[in-house]
Amino acid sequence: MIALSACGLSNEPTLELADEQAALSGNLPSPGAPGIGDVLYPNLGNGGYEVEHYQLDLRYATAAPSQAIDGSVTIRARATQALSRFDLDFSGDSVGAVTVDGCAAAYSWDGEELVITPAHALRRGDRFAVTVSHFASSPGAPDPTDFLGAPFFFTPDGTAWAGQPHNAHRIFPSNDHPRNKATFAFEIDVPAGTTAVANGELVAQHTTGGRTIWQYEQREPMATELAQVAVGALTVTSPGQHRGVVLRDVTPTRLTAALSPKLAVQPSQLDWLHERLGDYPFRTYGSLVMDASLGFALETQTLSLYDTLIFGLPESILNPIMLHELAHQWFGDSVAPTQWSDVWQNEGHATWYELTYTADPDSIQFEQLMQLVYSLGDIWRTFLGPVAAPLSGDPNDLFNINVYYGGALALYALRQQVGDAAFQNIERTWVARYRGRSASTADFIALASQVSGQDVSAFLQAWLYGTTTPAMPGHPDWIVDPVDAQLSFAGRSSPAQVPLKGLRPMLRH
Numbered sequence: 001m002i003a004l005s006a007c008g009l010s011n012e013p014t015l016e017l018a019d020e021q022a023a024l025s026g027n028l029p030s031p032g033a034p035g036i037g038d039v040l041y042p043n044l045g046n047g048g049y050e051v052e053h054y055q056l057d058l059r060y061a062t063a064a065p066s067q068a069i070d071g072s073v074t075i076r077a078r079a080t081q082a083l084s085r086f087d088l089d090f091s092g093d094s095v096g097a098v099t100v101d102g103c104a105a106a107y108s109w110d111g112e113e114l115v116i117t118p119a120h121a122l123r124r125g126d127r128f129a130v131t132v133s134h135f136a137s138s139p140g141a142p143d144p145t146d147f148l149g150a151p152f153f154f155t156p157d158g159t160a161w162a163g164q165p166h167n168a169h170r171i172f173p174s175n176d177h178p179r180n181k182a183t184f185a186f187e188i189d190v191p192a193g194t195t196a197v198a199n200g201e202l203v204a205q206h207t208t209g210g211r212t213i214w215q216y217e218q219r220e221p222m223a224t225e226l227a228q229v230a231v232g233a234l235t236v237t238s239p240g241q242h243r244g245v246v247l248r249d250v251t252p253t254r255l256t257a258a259l260s261p262k263l264a265v266q267p268s269q270l271d272w273l274h275e276r277l278g279d280y281p282f283r284t285y286g287s288l289v290m291d292a293s294l295g296f297a298l299e300t301q302t303l304s305l306y307d308t309l310i311f312g313l314p315e316s317i318l319n320p321i322m323l324h325e326l327a328h329q330w331f332g333d334s335v336a337p338t339q340w341s342d343v344w345q346n347e348g349h350a351t352w353y354e355l356t357y358t359a360d361p362d363s364i365q366f367e368q369l370m371q372l373v374y375s376l377g378d379i380w381r382t383f384l385g386p387v388a389a390p391l392s393g394d395p396n397d398l399f400n401i402n403v404y405y406g407g408a409l410a411l412y413a414l415r416q417q418v419g420d421a422a423f424q425n426i427e428r429t430w431v432a433r434y435r436g437r438s439a440s441t442a443d444f445i446a447l448a449s450q451v452s453g454q455d456v457s458a459f460l461q462a463w464l465y466g467t468t469t470p471a472m473p474g475h476p477d478w479i480v481d482p483v484d485a486q487l488s489f490a491g492r493s494s495p496a497q498v499p500l501k502g503l504r505p506m507l508r509h
């Protein structure tokens with residue numbers, strides 16, 4: 001009864017009736033915006049609050065791979081405005097009930113927006129907890145011909161997640177945007193004998209009554225798109241620590257013996273990136289290989305996701321891809337973009353390290369590659385958009401080759417302009433200053449000028465936002481191919497459709 005009285009209409013005045021001061025200061029409760037303000041995804045994320053922590057409790061009733069999960073999420077958040085109601089993003093199968101601070105809350109479910117009206121309005125600055133209990137979501141079959149595939153997919157023995165860029169809320173209710181990073185705790189309840197893994201560290205595991213509960217904590221802030229929960233007939237291999245990083249790889253048990261030798265390269269890759277970027281930003285790292293053909297790799301935080309297609313490639317191709325996913329732990333994961341159009345920050349940097357891992361940036365081989373990419377600059381900018389301005393939020397547009405290779409070329413241009421020492425200093429300062437946070441292209445441009453001691457703002461604006469390709473410092477002889485008006489692939493950047501001049505068609509990674 002006490003609880004009901006606390007949750008129902010009490011004597012406490014609601015903020016709707018509250019003082020003139022609130023009205024004058026703009027603190028009267030109003031609905032939170034249905035989007036966080038992303039240019040490419042107007043409804044992604046939400047306004048009016050910031051999530052600080054997700055507690056995700058997920059129950060897998062059986063070991064059947066294609067089963068739906070029965071989930072409950074408690075989100076601790078802070079109101080950034082006085083809120084009469086607010087939204088979560090969710091487009092799973094169903095919702096059981098919603099509470100705010102333990103009191104039943106009214107909700108409606110409109111498309112991908114779960115609109116929640118708490119019993120009492122929230123004041124600006126209030127910390128509150130919203131729980132969505134017994135939500136359900138179902139996995140789909142992986143499809144390597146679909147650019148994104150199913151964000152929650154099943155394999156012959158289990159399931160895993162791949163929410164990038166805008167699909168984590170198809171799995172669980174969230175503020176689904178990398179501008180709002182939060183810590184995570186996972187409690188995964190599976191039949192005994194099934195392995196469950198998630199981002200971060202295993203903190204407890206116990207079996208009773210034929211069920212095993214696995215608890216993980218991701219203590220450094222994480223974007224929702226990078227959340228990973230995989231269950232199945234999986235083997236966790238723990239080769240120990242390297243530079244203080246706890247190593248952990250997860251493989252399908254039937255493939256563990258074959259895959260393990262290919263994973264042994266990772267400690268040397270940690271060394272290679274540590275030398276260039278400083279400390280690895282998390283406590284754990286490793287790879288999760290799922291028994292599926294996904295057609296992509298994904299930098300889920302602390303536990304990069306791969307499929308068996310990629311692990312079937314020769315090491316000359318596989319190892320640079322693994323280096324790319326590891327580089328993402330700094331670029332994209334630790335330092336997240338504030339807008340999805342900033343995704344070059346993730347992909348351009350990860351591609352830069354992938355390419356320079358294979359060839360020294362001062363080598364002829366590397367210069368020739370950059371010259372080739374340079375020659376395609378105007379065509380790519382015309383048909384795919386400038387590096388930091390992809391044409392649309394369609395993932396085919398967002399993850400286009402100009403974001404990857406064009407982004408790496410912009411970094412090459414910056415290095416040519418400021419010199420290698422200043423360039424390395426920019427990179428290290430970027431990942432240190434914005435560690436665990438979100439940052440924008442404008443932040444990168446400002447930092448590059450500050451650290452190099454040169455005003456490179458107009459220079460980087462042209463490289464990142466220009467519709468034509470700027471001159472390359474140090475290479476006045478480099479020529480840009482003319483844009484052929486007959487080309488007709490505008491709008492969708494399927495690698496098969498854009499001129500590549502011998503570059504390998506891009507795998508999303």
Ligand SMILES: [Zn+2]
Pocket residue numbers: 324328346347350509
């Ligand atoms: Zn990538």
